[in-house]
Amino acid sequence: MRKLSDVLKQQYGKRIRRLCLSSGCTCPNRDGTCGNGGCTFCSEGGSGEFASPAVDVDTQIRLAKQLLKIPEDSKGFIAYYQSFTNTYGDIDRLSALYQETIRRDDILILDLATRPDCLGEDVMNMIRKLNRIKPVWIELGLQTVHERTARRINRGYPLPVFEESFRKLKEAGLPVIVHMIFGLPGESRTDMLESIRWLAERKPDGVKITMLQILKGTSLAEEYASHPFPLLSMEEYADLVAEAFAILPKDTVIHRMTGDPPRSLLIAPEWTLHKKRVMNAITHRISSSH
Template identity: 35%
Template structure:
């Protein structure tokens, strides 16, 4: 049996103790695919104000790289401290000793560089924080941001996480992604050239994609040089364009059987030193429309582990 290199195992080997990501979601962050810079409405699977009356009624301040000032900065710094402290305390009870500040919600490089530096520095100041993991889009980074992160990586564990989703431009257009695959390749390669660790997010079950297309996305992502991968199924939640297509019968979610079969095949082609950060996803509340099997991530993991064991892998 081959033990797969999960992110937990990678961190235990790297730091000698259990390490956990602390997710952070800060006020003011948005996405160029929501604010109209590259597209409008966001990705079709993303909840946004076009489909949510509650969101559209709220008057909020959002940042962009062109923002001249940041009136939210002090609030953001407080959010980092509050969220980190509370989540860290919970994880410590579970035996974790060191932590990565995970800038997770929305696009976390989509703000002025001075703001990013201040926020990243504040996160690194938190107790037992050994690094950062920054979720972003390939069309929302710059050479200056990558250079800064590369400098931080000399002292800290720094990961940049890109949403690849698919290598097929027709798919990216269907989900209103706002950029093409060439853009993703360009910035993954630039990140690697600067010595950064890169995690690529891939979605199985995107509109009209076959299992072979999903596996091609994995293969191409490996060629681009990613160090780590997250794979998860596409599920439909309320207040999204995808929900409209689903209710009109224009979108059929991937079945659990097809997802797991394709996932196992994807695992087989990953390099042995590839860090696997995610193999499942879902949401356990009434915002989930479909597929029903995505309502229970624990059951997903149980079935995935069982399927992988049959092929000689321990997840």
């Protein structure tokens, strides 16, 4: 298992941090293009609670640095466009925004979170061009390989769409980071590990794993209130993550092993707020299985 922080430190000789930025995009699973209401777990913020509102790049980067309490002139960051679908919208506007971002001398890497159904040829051309300037990472939310769960969480695309986009991105030589969620309603331990095995066969460059978080204002919160379903305990989650790391290829980089829920929005599970404790439980589980 390779942790992102270690990989970046080795590559750049120092700690590299992410600046969370907003592209001002919406999501086709929210605006009716492929669905309404979005994925059931997705909050108002579009699954990214820490970016500033869509203002110009300079201001956003200055505010993001202030948030991290680092000097304004510091360099060496990942520009992370996290919330909503960052390849969905007017291609000329997006192209100009990302060109401006990637050409800054304080940015090392451009990191775009998106959906596999928003990677048409115009978008792929834009990404290829950007990738000639500096590295571009693409993050795709898969969450599960099981269609019945995908329908239940209203993911809004079937698995072959992911497969096709993943293949296209790999052919273009772009690193792909895949998001997975453990504890989705109706999924057993076997289901979750099946998803990881499926993904492992495709050799993703990176993975982000999180526990399902029930956030206020989401349709998942309504579902949970009317038909409560079991949530994983911290120990069960740690055990699953340790097992997932044993299944994933050795050179897949672990970008995240637990989430960072906004305290004010979290309904359950409460333990996800204690990131350090969760990380310790995972580390303990990994070392005791060796």
